[in-house]
Amino acid sequence: MARWISIIVAVLGAGGIAFGAEYGTREEAKAMLDKVVVEMKADKAATLDKINKKGFNDRDLYPFCSGPDGKITAHGALPERLGVDQATLKDSAGKPFGAEIRNVAKAGKIGEVSYMYKRPGSTEQEPKVSLVTKVDDQVCAVGYYKK
Numbered sequence: 001m002a003r004w005i006s007i008i009v010a011v012l013g014a015g016g017i018a019f020g021a022e023y024g025t026r027e028e029a030k031a032m033l034d035k036v037v038v039e040m041k042a043d044k045a046a047t048l049d050k051i052n053k054k055g056f057n058d059r060d061l062y063p064f065c066s067g068p069d070g071k072i073t074a075h076g077a078l079p080e081r082l083g084v085d086q087a088t089l090k091d092s093a094g095k096p097f098g099a100e101i102r103n104v105a106k107a108g109k110i111g112e113v114s115y116m117y118k119r120p121g122s123t124e125q126e127p128k129v130s131l132v133t134k135v136d137d138q139v140c141a142v143g144y145y146k147k
Helices: 002-014 026-042 044-052 097-104
Strands: 063-066 072-075 111-118 125-135 138-145
Touching: 026 044, 026 063, 026 125, 026 138, 044 063, 044 072, 097 111, 097 125, 097 138, 111 138
Parallel strands: none
Antiparallel strands: 063 072, 063 138, 111 125, 125 138
8 A cells, every 4th residue: 555655646746746736836837828829829819708707717827918019908817907008017126027028929939037026815026937928919928926
């Protein structure tokens, strides 16, 4: 019995599975972004709607997108951001992370942008990394928090 438990723990640990993890990981953020890209290619309008209805959200992970004019078209955590020019967004240190997200985004590639941001449900700024790509005319990202 102990041998089977050791094997199960080794297999699950090697696969990076964390039961009951409080926060999302980089790998989970990338998997979410990959899913958004697949769904965006199949039906952009439905995917943007799904993001806005929090259909992808998992703990502190959520996608967000902006259109060709730079305005936010979908946001899984802050619906009040819809229509805001992404390039105007700055973090608490004044870093223009929104403009950097738009500059880093390339079709078929995943870039990274680091900045300070509030985790959902928190009032404190924390280090965050957004994984960013471009799908058709949308710049989409999913961020994870580093602590």
